[in-house]
Amino acid sequence: MNLLKKTFLKLGIRNKNARRTNELNQLYKFLGIDNGANKDTLSEATYFSCLKVLSESVGKLPLKILKHTDKNGVFTVRDHALYTVLHDRPNPYMTASTFWSTVEFNRNHYGNAYVWIQGAGDNLSLWILPSTDVQVWYDDGKILSAQPDVYYIYTGGGKTFKFGSEEILHFRTSNTFDGLMGVPIQDQLKTTLTGAVKSQKLLEKMYESGFTAKAVLQYTGNLNDENVKAFVKGIESYSKGELSEEGIENIIPIPLGSQLTPLNVKLADNQFIEVKQYTALQIASAFGIKPYQIGDYTKSSYASTEIQQLSFYVDTLLYIIKQYEEEITYKLLSHEEIESGLYVKFNVNVILRADLSTQIDTLSKGVAGFIYTPNEARAMLDLESKPGGDKLLGNGASIPVELAGTQYIKTDTSEGEDPKKDAKKEGEEEDNG
Template sequence: MLFRRNVESEKRTSYSLSDEEILKIFNIDADGVSEDKLKQATYFSCFRILTDSISKLPLKMYQENKEGIEKANDHYLYNLLKLRPNPYMSSSDFWKMIEFQRLDKGHSIVYIDTIKRGRNAGKIKGLYPLEMNKVEVWIDNAGIIGKDNAIWYIYKQDKNTEFKFKSDQVLHFKGMTRDGITGLSIKDYLKTTIENAQSGEKYVNNYFKNGLQATGLLQYTGNISKEDENRMRERFEKMANGLKNAHRILPVPTPFSFQPITPSMVDSQFLEINELSIRQIASGFGIKPHQLGNLDRSTHTNIVEQNKEFYIDTLQPILTMYEQELTWKLLLQNELEQGYFFRFNVDSILRSDIRTRYEAYQIGVQSGFLSINEVRDKENLSSKEEGNQLICNGNMIPVSMAGEQYKKNNTQNE
């Protein structure tokens, strides 16, 4: 074996009789709950909110120099990442897929396609996300390749085709991580909570399918064969269950009697338990209640604050991880030294109402630290001549000159 350690293979080394893989071999359904966690409404909503939030943020390239920070829109990577990372995906679709895989699998890997020959050798042509089901992460602990602890990515396109990528040939975006190399999937840690929510949805679904009718106990005095028992059960279920039988009279022949035994949703505190599962799933993703349509304790003021908290507590660490990986892997050493870097524009999230923005702009311009063109750029307006000049209120003077006007007035009076 070439490598001593396969990160993916270390996830599971032993099996028990309760393990899902063992149950699959014998075609045993442990709990009747779908393994596809995305079928759970809250889990799917959290995926949608995070993927949409990331994909709507424009990614831009900047350069920091002695004069400050400015857009590097003359760099060839600027439009590549802003508009179309590869011929088949827009920037929005690209980031939706990346974020989806990062949440679902714990990490997402993107192949960096570069020009191999000619004077443009090394120049990036496109970025292609890999299917995480076909990727394995290997660590060369022994230094067999020639570099200690080198990380390799093995992509198995099919049974006969396999690609090996070095660490600098891919972008590796992670979620939570224990070792800094591979990410942890949210669904593995929220498995029990998600399955509880799935069970609740399945209960409600069956409740409606049965026409909101409760199951019960069919009583009979006397002996009855197993065959007759099954026949009577099927007959009563056919008469009582289903939406078409809702609120209809159920004829019970003599000597049978029917007694409901299923508790109501209120008796079993179903709504409270289901609400708890929703909050726990949302909390695991860092999603705020109002984003899931829960407005019980929400007002206009605290929703604005919750949006800011969502950016600071949830999105900012994700965006920082993306920005650092892009900057380190896509830029050359001399470009890093020249101050180039990538950054997502989060103005669309933090953007206040128009009155609040204009009042803030007015303070910035009058205080002399914002120019007219900087304000117009934030509002997606074209620049104006002499708009880069800083202006301020004429009554303002340096602190060192405080009191000079009084000295001048006293001299004139004398």
């Protein structure tokens, strides 16, 4: 343990990572779960697919800086110093899509993702810290400052670096015991993922053995242990196809007086496919992934792709991107900027976009209903603006809400006069004139 960590322990500052790990280990021990059984969860196809879906979904959403106007409107602040960093290039080596998808991948797999905020203003850049090399320490005893603060200890290249809470963007999973450290999804699915990995290994072994299960070899006579091993090894080399290079593939020679009886294991009898499918649905459910997104269309009940995407956004992505927006807005924008109406927001329209015919019909109604200007509607279709297109247009029959119903109010007339006669008299005077 290095000097910095010794100093923190001496001051009584608690390591949140160690505390969470100890709590989980105690829970596993109580439930009888082997904590070290699952060493390679990424090899499980469904688990990896769910990570891929979530990371790519976040990576494809453009991140923008917006501002509320005095008239309750909103516009994009493209000239802000952070706009290019968030929208295009967080650092010289990563695009925004790669950066945010990597953050999301780490957040789900490790439970927490850490981004170092380097510099400020025009010189600001964002760097992803390896989640396995970061420890979180909490100064709840107010030893280092008057206010309790969270410190992030990063160890890399043989050196240790200490960052305050304002220097790190911390994204965690929705499952957390203390509101600070997120629980990795692989920890939540420890037993489920262990079974899924074992089932995959079973299939691999069956492929290697040519789908030949264990067999009973009966022979006459007495053989010592060494001769039995050599005898069995010879027959097994034939059954596994290890002599295929010599042209021997399908024939297994059995000595006289011997009999080979296979112990067949049928996957159908053990409902292997059904169990594997149920396991896949459990894993997807923990991520908030819909069955159709992992290739299960047996119970698809959505009317259209647009409704599918809307359901995925509301049920799964909304919480995730809201966490990103809140953390980025608080850590990267100053208090004065936030007070002036600045905030960070993902553009979710890219995943909720309908087909071209529906888009045009919707935008046309928006323009006719005084919601969009023609140029605003054209911008949503990636078309250039046109002269005169910045005015609100609409149906000529529309009237302001404060004048609604005035067309049904009769005009007052003088007492004793007949409006119909007056109108007829005016018409005769015009004809004579």
